[in-house]
Amino acid sequence: MRRAIEKYASPLGLELVGTAGNGQDALSILQEKKPDLVTLDITMPLMDGLTCLKEMMRLRPQTKVIVISALSDQSTGLKALKLGARSFLPKPFTEKQLMDEIKLVTGELL
Numbered sequence: 001m002r003r004a005i006e007k008y009a010s011p012l013g014l015e016l017v018g019t020a021g022n023g024q025d026a027l028s029i030l031q032e033k034k035p036d037l038v039t040l041d042i043t044m045p046l047m048d049g050l051t052c053l054k055e056m057m058r059l060r061p062q063t064k065v066i067v068i069s070a071l072s073d074q075s076t077g078l079k080a081l082k083l084g085a086r087s088f089l090p091k092p093f094t095e096k097q098l099m100d101e102i103k104l105v106t107g108e109l110l
Contacts, residue, residue, distance in 0.1 A: 066086060
């Protein structure tokens with residue numbers, strides 16, 4: 001996923017400001033870099049994605065978050081949306097689906 005975002009961010013006018021391997025690192029990047037958009041996996045070490053999302057929304061509620069997960073059940077997606085995610089994208093997905101989702105969520109940024 002990281003490579004796909006890196007590959008397609010520039011043509012969309014987006015700058016990749018960091019990647020994180022766990023929820024704690026994601027929160028650090030959020031506070032330091034203040035990104036407009038975050039793609040966030042549910043399954044991460046140290047802190048699960050829903051807990052991380054909740055904290056992200058507390059720290060920087062204007063950040064747009066796309067939650068990505070292999071847990072494609074409807075309840076996981078609904079929980080993410082209720083916590084403040086702008087979108088939920090179940091795995092597996094194509095690069096085109098990811099880019100379409102980024103375009104949809106960031107429409108007002110482009």
